[in-house]
Amino acid sequence: MGGVTQAPKDTLGQLLLELHVSGGQASRAALTDRLGCGRSVMGYLLGELADRSLVRIDRTGGKPGGGRPSHQVIIPPQAPTVVAAQIQPDGFTVATVGLGGKILSRSTLPLRSPQPSEALDELCELMNSHVEPNVLGFGVAVPSPVRADGYAPAALHLGWPGLHLQQLLEEHLRLPVSIANDANLAALAEHRHGAGRGSHQLLYLTTGNVGLGGGVVTDGRLFLGAHGYAIEPGHITVDPGGASCPCGSTGCLEVEADHRALLRLLGVDVPLRSVAARIESLLAEPTPEVLEAVHRVNTRLAIGLGSLANIVDADRIVLGGTLGVLYELEPDIVRGKLAERAFLADLAHVPITPGELADSVLLGAAELAFQPLLDDPRAFPAGR
Amino acid sequence: MGGVTQAPKDTLGQLLLELHVSGGQASRAALTDRLGCGRSVMGYLLGELADRSLVRIDRTGGKPGGGRPSHQVIIPPQAPTVVAAQIQPDGFTVATVGLGGKILSRSTLPLRSPQPSEALDELCELMNSHVEPNVLGFGVAVPSPVRADGYAPAALHLGWPGLHLQQLLEEHLRLPVSIANDANLAALAEHRHGAGRGSHQLLYLTTGNVGLGGGVVTDGRLFLGAHGYAIEPGHITVDPGGASCPCGSTGCLEVEADHRALLRLLGVDVPLRSVAARIESLLAEPTPEVLEAVHRVNTRLAIGLGSLANIVDADRIVLGGTLGVLYELEPDIVRGKLAERAFLADLAHVPITPGELADSVLLGAAELAFQPLLDDPRAFPAGR
DNA sequence: CTTGTTTGTGCAGTAGCTGTACAAAGGTAC
DNA sequence: GTACCTTTGTACAGCTACTGCACAAACAAG
Secondary structure, rough: OOOOOOOOOHHHHHHHHHHOOOEEEEHHHHHHHHOOOOHHHHHHHHHHHHOOOOOOOEEEOOOOOOOOOOEEOOOOOOOOOEEEEEOOOOEEEEEEEEOOOOEEEEEEEEEOOOOHHHEEEHHHHHHHHOOOOOOEEEEEOOOOOOOOOOEEEOOHHOOOOOOOOHHHHOOOOOOOEEEEEHHHHHHHHHHHOOOOOOOOOOEEEEEEOOOOOEEEEEEEEOOOOOOOOOOOOHHOOOOOOOOOOOOOOOOHHHHHHHHHHHHHHHHHOOHHHHHHHHHHHHHHHHHHHHHHHHHHHHHHHHHHHHHHHHHOOOEEEEHHHHHHHHHHHHHHHHHHHHHHHHHHHHHHHOOOEEEOOOOHHHHHHHHHHHHHHHHHHHOOOOOO | EEEEOOOOHOOOOOOOHHHHOOOOEHHHHHHHHHHOOHHHHHHEEEEEHOOOOOOOOEEEOOOOOOOOOOOEEEEEOOEEEEEEEEEEEOOOOOEEEEEOOEEEEEEEEEEEOOOOOHHHHHHHHHHHHHOOOOOOEEEEEEOOOOOOOOOOOOHHHOOOOOOOOOHHHOOOOOEEEEEEEHHHHHHHHHHHOOOOOOOOEEEEEEEEOOEEEEEEEEEEOOOOOOOOOOHHHHHHHHOOOEEEOOOOOEEHHHHHHOOOHHHHHHHHOOOOOHHHHHHHHHHHOOOOOHHHHHHHHHHHHHHHOOOOOOOOOOOOOOOOOHHHHHHHOHHHHHHHHHHHHHHOHHOOOOOOOEEEOOOHHHHHHHHHHHHHHHHHHHHHOOOO
């Protein structure tokens, strides 16, 4: 976990972050405004970034508007990039991502071996093949909780045992590696580049093929807790007398409201890897039975949302994946149940939106790898 | 809310905070160690603090130990103080508190009028009577959620309507006023001066006469959420089919596990203001019936703790007030149930301790008033 | 009285801003 | 086209909050 808890130390990091979340391009005047610094400071800071080939200044364009037109600040092609990887039950996705959050190239690899060591070898080979001279490091998203030291105690849905995943990967990769939980990273990505932009306290929930994960982003930083395990929304109790959960508890939100719960209500049984696809096809043209099952699941979700809202006090809630689709089938119901459970109106009157990013997890992994650069751009080679 | 979310901006604030949590006295060498700075920096910083009469250096004493004995750094009597106030259903407590967290004087006032405006007039008079030349400001703890702008939407147990409490108090007080929720402030106080010292992620729960509140302290800062309403542990759902709660929901932890819940199980009915006292007397020599009721309540509490642990990932859990007493009657039961509900062993294997402070709420209110000084000591008048 | 260890001090130096004055680049009015 | 306004970038001196180094002070052990 590469310092995601640390806020940028100085103004320079803030500037680079601002440019990064603006998609890699912004007018100099707008940046000065958003940083709240003087114009001369901006000149100094941009000089520092330019020394490190992190920005290029375009002195021509700019929209008029009365006075001298502002320069455009652009992240150039030779700026640093990172290699992001996503581990999924059925395979890997690897991508090269540039500052600004743009995916420059991507490749996928089906999981061929159930043995972690063999599978990781293949993953590392693919990741290494993405390395170019300007790659800073690797970020890896894992469908498992991840401890601050890089240990993944239980990639339940992969069938892997507890592994010192970061250490294992570092043995095969020659650049710095950071790893974290996939749902946490998706939350971070939606905050930086998606539906959570500008939020001060973002609550994010999502479902994959199985399980229900999420994350909280407070003032731009992932809420990681003491060990890195914070925000396991799938395992808050929504009904102590409910179904038993593989985690050992009963009535967890995950067993009551994830994709499998929905399929169970419908009496559908499909293999793990095609759960999400099946859900999607069912929701495309929902029958009355499907809608009723959706209603049951949404009701459970709203109970969980209520508990979370009372703890987190979010100013935005983003629902990733098909969770957003389920919500949009009956937003008023979910909002109503949330309002019942929320302790105060302010806790419930929060914008709820589906996620905006198709590759939130992958982009989040890239954010993880970019974080050291954003935290302290000056620590990176000043080059010519 | 006076900037409790802001970490000290500079090293000077960190130093003053370190001295503050050390009880107002520490050796210069120990401080240098804990700040991780050079000895010359410490000299410079102590000079800055001395210029502001915030410290006195005692060059004599010090324990030997091989080399030159280290000076003692002491907060002198003329250092700034604050006036802290606690609003309770049956009256007010007001105290003058010094740096280091020592209560210098205190007074109480029974609540004479059910009218907020009259009651607040009396409170302000008492608070003003505590003002001396070196008082920096006021901190007030309220048995209600408090919004970041000082609005208290529902002091349910006082019977007061929503009030712009901070504004109302400021009209009668001539020094800066900060207000916040009492349970949040108790959490902050236990972190700075009590059972939560040194914790990076503290989860605190407590009960008063009625209700169940708490707070989270992350890296030394109160977790306040988007509006200031974060961490209402009393209103997470522990049983959707459970008793209805005045908040409009059902099966809230508060109605299932607070003091009234315990008395309800025992068929005892006493007026609000004597609930806590009655609980205390019952627990002093518990009968088998009392123990059984305690068991029921502890079981509910553990369900809530499980949900909270899975979200917060604390490295310490502190139970304030009689919650700590209930826990200590059967710690293994609570720990066991928590382990069942926690998603991972690391989330449950957390030290659980009763609170250490008799006046946690009052001390927390003082912390609130001290915060601007700790955030930026240089902003306060230099020279003697 | 020497040696060793730990601690405080003086002072020159530096990074990272900050403010001010001014120049540049556009539009608009006449 | 020229004068004038607005907005923006630039140059440069100055400042604050550290940082590092060399050295002196205070004790204990021998």
